[in-house]
Amino acid sequence: MQFNKVTENIIKQLEAILGKANVVVDEEKMEMYSRDETSDKLWEKMPEVVIKPENAQQIAEVVKLANRELIPxxxxxxGSGLAAGAVPLHGGMVLSLEKMNKILEIDKENLFMVLEPGVTTGDVQKEAKELNLFYAGDPCSAESSFIGGNVATNAGGNKAIKYGVTGRHVYGLEVVMPDGEIVVYGGKNVKDVTFYDMVHLMVGSEGTLGIITKIWLKLMPLPQYVADLLVPFPDMQSAIKVVPKIMTAGIIPTAVEFMDSLSIKAAELYLxxxxxxxxxxxxxxxEVDGNTxxxxQEDYETIGKLCKENxxxxxxVADNISTQDRIWKSRKAYAEALRMLSPVYCMEDIVVPIANIPAALDAIEKIAAKFDCKIPSAGHAGDGNIHATILREDRDEHAWHDLKDVVLAEIYDAVYALDGNLSGEHGIGAKRISAMYKHMTEGQKKVLRTVKEAFDPNNIMNPGKVVLLGTIAES
Known part of the structure; x- marks a missing residue:
């Protein structure tokens, strides 16, 4: 697909739609929009213009212009993503949703929050809690990630075992489609099978099928009691083997997380x-929660006994906010802590069936030994999601890319051999698209391509992410 450049005439049209203050062309100011939290410079690309719309109508006019002029x-x-999903690989416009940051309604009777995509997930949690309500989405990046990004990647988080990933809480979306039409799917109905489930087609589509401009989030009553357990084990295998025992003990924990020894040491250094x-x-x-x-107490005693027996x-055990925060700080600081060990790293997001986590971690350990590199691992043990992170350390750039490519290939092969997949919550973006296509069937590729072409025939919506179109090789 051949895209056109952003010209002075296009800039003037954008300024007419958005106002001059919301159109950024200064390179110094655009630089932060050239990357996300992926640390490798391979996934950096400068946009030609950054725009900051304030409402759906402005976005609709921008999309019509982009479609007409073939501008991506x-x-x-x-910008907290870890898959280069918000990097403008083909130049064009970066459409930042930072100014669409209003909570529009909190409906206590129906237990819904209606809001714009630029609200941080942390603010969603805080606003709900002030009304004795609960939003269960809890990614480690809650203080910086936007709820729109969580929806676009179907983000997971620490409470996904009991409450599910982001998509479980999304009941309605307003979306600007690739032709510029504003469409609403779903809303406050908790049951709705009127036609195709368009809400959950959009959830996790990473901006490739449309731009989310309004979200209907389901809330629930705030659990009255919460307790957290920090359980050290002598080695990774004994720790991870207790997880299936916890998950089949008649308890539904809110969270079951794990950290290996390298991750613990990194968190200690960082904190x-x-x-x-x-x-x-x-x-x-x-973590366990409930209303009595x-x-x-019965739940955490059962888990504690299982752990001691294994x-x-x-x-x-922490049953107050202060000690709970201390326990979670080490886990939530994982990504930042690794930067102290190695400013450049490759964090993966693999997922396997829960019972296969020991085998996956064993395979990762053997791969690290084979290539003489460090691959600390942490993640969401209760749902099989492992964040294995390859550290660059002191390797030069050429050696780093050679190492990363062969290590990733072996990790992915091991994961697929264990009935797993290459992303549990971070998304595909640009970073994982080639690996994903390698492991997909021709039938799966055809379905992806058919959906994308039906929605976005000009391929202007986040091209190069999730779906490969045009002359780019698809295998």
């Missing part, structure tokens, strides 16, 4: 604080 649009939320049993081979972090203190060194 890269929608962008908070500049001694962690309990920081010499342990691994941590398991569990007795239920919570080799845990100790079981720390």
């Amino acid at each position: 649009i890269t929608p962008r939320g908070g 500049n604080k001694k962690l309990p049993f920081s010499d342990a081979g691994a941590y398991i972090i569990c 203190e007795l239920q919570i 080799g845990a060194l100790e079981v720390f």
Whole structure:
């Protein structure tokens, strides 16, 4: 697909639609929009213009212009993604949703929040909590990620075991389609099978099928009691093997997370604080919640007993906000902590069936030994989602790319051999598209291409992400 450049005439038309203040062409100001949190410079590309619309009508006019002139649009939320999904690989426009940041309604009777995509996930959680309500989406990047980005990637998070990923809480969307038409799918009905489930086709589509401009999020009553457990184990395998036992013990925990020894040490260094049993081979972090203190106590005692019977060194229980925050700080600081070990790294997002996590981690450990590199792992043990991170350390750029390519190929092969997949919550973006296509069938590729071409025949919506079209090789 051949795209056109953004000309002075296009800039003038954008300024007429958005106002001059919302059209950025200064390179210094655009530089931050050339990347997301993916640390490798391979995934950086300068946009030709950054635009900051304030409403859906403005976006609709911009999309009509882009379609008419064949100019690519890269929608962008908070820029906290880890798959180069918001990087303008083909230049054109970056459409930042940062000014569409209003909570429009909190409907306590129907338990819904209606809001724009530029609200941070942390603010969604805080606003709900102030009304004794609960939004269960809880990515580690909650303070910086936008809810629109969470929806666009179907983000997971720490509470996904009990409450599901973002898509479970999305009941309605307003979307600017690739032809510029504004369409609403769903709303406040909790049951609706009137036609195709367009809401959940858009959820996780990473801006390739349209631009989300309004979201209907389902809330629930705030759990009255929460308890967290920090459980150190002597080694990774004994820690991870206890997870299926927890998951089949008649309890539905809110979270079951894990960290290996490298991750624990990195978090300790980053936080500049001694962690309990920081010499342990691994941590398991569990959370339970509910509406009676007795239920919570029974749940965490059951989990603690299972852990002790299966080799845990100790079981720390936190049942107040201060100590809970201390437990979660080490896990939520994982990505930032790794930057202290290696400013450039490749964080993966693989997912396998829960019972296959021990085999996946064993395979990763063997791959690290084979190529003499460090691959710390942490993640969401309760839903099989492993964040294995290849560290560049002191390798030069050429050696780094050679290493990364062969290590990733072996990790992905191992994951697919274990009935897994290459992304559980970060999305495909540009970073994983080639690997995804390698492991897809021709039938799967055809379906992806058919959907994309039906919605966006000119391929202006976030081209080069999730779906490959045009003359680019598809295998």
